[in-house]
Amino acid sequence: MRAIQIIQGNDHSLEASNINVVIDVIRAFTVAHYAFINGAQGIMLAGTVDEALRIKKRFPQYVLAGEIKGLPIPGFEIDNSPARLQALDLDGKMLIQKTTNGVRATLNSLNAEHVFVTGFSNARTTAAYIKRSLLKEENMTINLIASHPSGDDDLACAEYMAEILQSSDRVSTDQAITRIQQSAAAEKFYDDERPEFLREDISFCTKELPSDFVMKVNDHHDIPLIERVEVDNNAI
Template sequence: MPVTIYQGNHHVLSPSDINIVIDVIRAFTVAHYAFLEGVKEILLVQTQKEAFLLKEECPEYLLTGEVKGVGIEGFDFDNSPKRITQHQLKGKSLVQKTTNGVNATLRALAARHVFVTGFTNAKTTAEYVRSICGNPNTSVINIVASHPTGDDDLACADYIKGIILDNQSITAPETIARIKNSSVAEKFFDRENPLFDEEDISYCTKEIPGNFVMRVNQERKVPTIERVVR
């Protein structure tokens, strides 16, 4: 079963069977907690302008995301998994714009199945992919660690690949340690940087058993993450 890991948000992937896009700190951790809070769907856009236009068309949409890690003026939420859990979201539709995870996903749509995940839902996602991959000798699976340089997404990619291939090349505790020690996490532990909340890293490194994966519906006018029960 060919499983290839790519790092960065710039790759335009060739057609494949399954693409998995990872953003641990923090876009798809936010997405996972949002679904746990009852969100209906998450629309993915590349620019702030697209997000605001969707909000004009559908005022009930809630905007979430960041530029360079910082929340966007005029958006309803920033990119904090801690803060997303503090709101009533049942039945709501989110529009998400982020630097790495969303951009990487929009370049990875040429597949029969596209999934997104952080670490919180990584094991569930990997086990689901393994169950649907078809012929293990011919299925082509790509895993995108969306941060261009950070070891957080790369560690999660190694973890997912190990589960898919059933070789346990890296354990969950080892993955958590790499995430916490990554350059991406450093600013969250800097007490002189109030823009980033240390508790977010705790949210990002909890492995949460669950019964659903986050699959991208590429047939929608706007690519949309949907909750799919295993």
């Protein structure tokens, strides 16, 4: 029997597994998904601002992206808004990403044969790819990591992916979207007194996109790197 476990939070220590999928819907891995769509070549993961700046010093042509408590980081070229990202030309560029939940959770989830990251926008593609291409044995272990420690947005996405992996339909696309929209993590984006958080971001975070790639973490170098891995979209 395949063991699918949902874990919530970003500060964890996991036993070795076959597959880890780290989920950050609002907004880190939605930003990552759109960055690849907009031509990004790869995304390096930095656990702290200082580490991100050290990588930038080493590779000055790379682009700093991220947030602290949802807000832009001084000196970073890109914040954590998928809406604002649309205006940027990222063709062929490498990003350095530092975020509160998603990146931290990923760096704590590298103890697996395969590590993927996703937001809701690429969740179905990711789950379908794992189910079709990687689930070859019955005794495989899969961890779905909802990186927000308490938010229902990532948990809703994790439960949605679990249903796809198990060929069940107990959580519909619309149900998952509604939970994300109504989650505590989304509330500030609807608050007119907090214009730094764009309502439009939630639209990007809850739009399921047909994709021809998944986002896989390559941990074979000194800095973990999210790479775009092409998949057969017609088989999903």
